[in-house]
Amino acid sequence: MTTLANNIILRGQGLRRYFPVRRGFLQRVMGWIKAVDGVDLKIPAARTLGLVGESGCGKSTLARLILKLDEPNEGTILYRDRDITHLSREEMKPYRRKMQIIFQDPYGSLNPRMTAGHTIEEGLRTIGLKDRDQRRRRVAELLEKVGMPAWAADRYPHEFSGGQRQRVGIARALSVEPELIICDEPVSALDVSIQAQILNLLRGLQRDLGLSYLFISHDLNVVEYMSEVVYDKHLNPYSDALFASMPVPDPAVKRIWQPLAGDVPSPFNPPPGCKFQNRCPLVEDRCRAAEIPLYQANGDHLVRCWKVLGR
Amino acid sequence: MSHADRNITGTPEALAVPARRARLQESWILLRRNRLALAGMVIFLLFFAVAVAGMFLTTGTSPALDPNLVRLQEKLRPPLSRANLNSLRPEEVPKSGVYLLGTDELGRDVFARMLQGAWVSLTVGFVAVGIAVVIGVVLGGLAGYFGRGPITVAGVLAVLLLGGAAVAAGTLPGSLRVLGVVVAVALAGVLVLLRRRRPGGLPSFLGLQILTVDMLITGLIDIMLCFPSFFLILTVVALLPASIYNIMVVIGITSWMGAARFVRAEFLSLREQDFVTAATALGVSDLRIIFRHMVPNAMAPVLVSATIGIAGAILAEAGLSFLGFGVPPPHATWGNILSDGKNYLFDAPWLTYIPGCAILVVVLSFNLFGEGLRDILNPKLRERH
Numbered sequence: 001m002t003t004l005a006n007n008i009i010l011r012g013q014g015l016r017r018y019f020p021v022r023r024g025f026l027q028r029v030m031g032w033i034k035a036v037d038g039v040d041l042k043i044p045a046a047r048t049l050g051l052v053g054e055s056g057c058g059k060s061t062l063a064r065l066i067l068k069l070d071e072p073n074e075g076t077i078l079y080r081d082r083d084i085t086h087l088s089r090e091e092m093k094p095y096r097r098k099m100q101i102i103f104q105d106p107y108g109s110l111n112p113r114m115t116a117g118h119t120i121e122e123g124l125r126t127i128g129l130k131d132r133d134q135r136r137r138r139v140a141e142l143l144e145k146v147g148m149p150a151w152a153a154d155r156y157p158h159e160f161s162g163g164q165r166q167r168v169g170i171a172r173a174l175s176v177e178p179e180l181i182i183c184d185e186p187v188s189a190l191d192v193s194i195q196a197q198i199l200n201l202l203r204g205l206q207r208d209l210g211l212s213y214l215f216i217s218h219d220l221n222v223v224e225y226m227s228e229v230v231y232d233k234h235l236n237p238y239s240d241a242l243f244a245s246m247p248v249p250d251p252a253v254k255r256i257w258q259p260l261a262g263d264v265p266s267p268f269n270p271p272p273g274c275k276f277q278n279r280c281p282l283v284e285d286r287c288r289a290a291e292i293p294l295y296q297a298n299g300d301h302l303v304r305c306w307k308v309l310g311r
Numbered sequence: 312m313s314h315a316d317r318n319i320t321g322t323p324e325a326l327a328v329p330a331r332r333a334r335l336q337e338s339w340i341l342l343r344r345n346r347l348a349l350a351g352m353v354i355f356l357l358f359f360a361v362a363v364a365g366m367f368l369t370t371g372t373s374p375a376l377d378p379n380l381v382r383l384q385e386k387l388r389p390p391l392s393r394a395n396l397n398s399l400r401p402e403e404v405p406k407s408g409v410y411l412l413g414t415d416e417l418g419r420d421v422f423a424r425m426l427q428g429a430w431v432s433l434t435v436g437f438v439a440v441g442i443a444v445v446i447g448v449v450l451g452g453l454a455g456y457f458g459r460g461p462i463t464v465a466g467v468l469a470v471l472l473l474g475g476a477a478v479a480a481g482t483l484p485g486s487l488r489v490l491g492v493v494v495a496v497a498l499a500g501v502l503v504l505l506r507r508r509r510p511g512g513l514p515s516f517l518g519l520q521i522l523t524v525d526m527l528i529t530g531l532i533d534i535m536l537c538f539p540s541f542f543l544i545l546t547v548v549a550l551l552p553a554s555i556y557n558i559m560v561v562i563g564i565t566s567w568m569g570a571a572r573f574v575r576a577e578f579l580s581l582r583e584q585d586f587v588t589a590a591t592a593l594g595v596s597d598l599r600i601i602f603r604h605m606v607p608n609a610m611a612p613v614l615v616s617a618t619i620g621i622a623g624a625i626l627a628e629a630g631l632s633f634l635g636f637g638v639p640p641p642h643a644t645w646g647n648i649l650s651d652g653k654n655y656l657f658d659a660p661w662l663t664y665i666p667g668c669a670i671l672v673v674v675l676s677f678n679l680f681g682e683g684l685r686d687i688l689n690p691k692l693r694e695r696h
Contacts, residue, residue: 064588067592069588069591069592092594093594096592096593096594097593097594099592100592100593101588101589101592103585103588103589105585108584108585108586109585109586109589110586111586111603111604111608112608113607113608114603114604119586122590122593122595122603123593125595126593126594126595169589172589172593173589175593176593176594
């Protein structure tokens, strides 16, 4: 675990992104949606960090913050120990090509009026590949790398299936030779059989090119498959419940079913204290009182729960 | 190795690529199903051909059909009547020997005049709508893409100074003019550049945000829409010298609001699309994102509103000419043929019916074609087939 700490490609510290809620004639700010509220994360080089969460909990906002497509209200982003939080467009340019993103929706992620080849060429253009023939050759290489034939370059997105589009999206991300790829639920819109192909492709690319992934998903099986490090001992009751809700693909296995009751707290003015208090089976008064400190359980495993603190 | 195994090792699913059907071909198939739109397109193309042919036939030193040749002895002849060879000098006889659409109160050939008027309608329609679309796409695009950008006190002052410079250039005499322009432009430049480079060097009230780009442009659109546009055009045209170019420009700058709204709405939804985010993440420039990714995807509704806008512009020009504010008299337009003809409504009804029906048919065909185009370019409809 300690070796990992020395080789962190991207580090986020205390990231917060609040969106103002405006109401009324004067558009006064009535409150804040706390989409990302104090996130610390470290993405290890050439490895995968899995990010799991319910829909609407700010996973994609975090991805946008890391890519600098949006500015955090608070916190810093360090890329290989260089602070990139407040870089201008021009200063950001060399970092753009280091970090790329793969999207969830294979339909919205490709421009319907551009061929696959032109889409991939955009990236080649931004890294200064001026010669047209060279670009075409590189496009063919990239397509091959993601398991597509070279002639796919002349096709439009509507001529591809969902999995094929996702491959084109991956080729576009690879075009600028990034070190880190943020995979924002890359397989949740695909059929299960195709999910496996795309996941294998991503793993293969990681092995061949030494890519780091921030892998965002709400499917624990997928995250488990992609990530090398899965903490086997679930320390807080939330992850306990999450892992317990994973279906087991074996009809013979009998499970004690303990569904969670209650609702996800509203992101508009969430209650103080633990974010899981509405649904936690072990909730106590102090969980509702104040923020709970982050506690190092073992190695890199951090937990924010009184139960783990054992006090 | 079995098939299932191969699939798990990451080879793509069978590349079942549908037979490649070009977009244009698909559009054509959809158009053929829509009879009214097809009829609209055919009439539109016919009108285009007639107007272009008419332009060549009615201009030049000795045109095949002279729209301005007065033959008083042949006035108010009904359509298809033969020219009276006894009373006309040889050069006055129309080339075909027949007045296809009759003659007017001065004995001018109505067919020739209609041809000349068709060219006027066509150019007014296309140029006015072209101006409207350019203004609409630029303003709508600005509002949609840079809409959240703030406009500060400094920005407003800079614009006012530049406006002042333009006024000074127009009104002040001699050396004072040069001085005024230079001072105003320099001050505006200082405001803009200093604010960008060293925001601390200027009084802080200059940085106060009063508006956003979006608020300014949507406000402008709403204000323009408040005016009944025909009367606005009428007022402006009454103040300007009568000329066909003034009319084109005035119709253009009073009818860009629809296009601007469409483009703004499309841009607002497009800028949230993943492919635009991907382009930003790749480091593609704003200009390239706008023109390669957003404009092509936003053009469909603009094209539709432009087609219907052409019909509106033709109608507006005809209306202006009918009221006597249009193209100056010797030149024929459908509106002024109609206007001149109304005095002879009972003696020579063809003088009103012919231009009236021509306007009706052309405007209707543009509207039908525009509506058909809207259905064809709608991707939701496309996928159903």
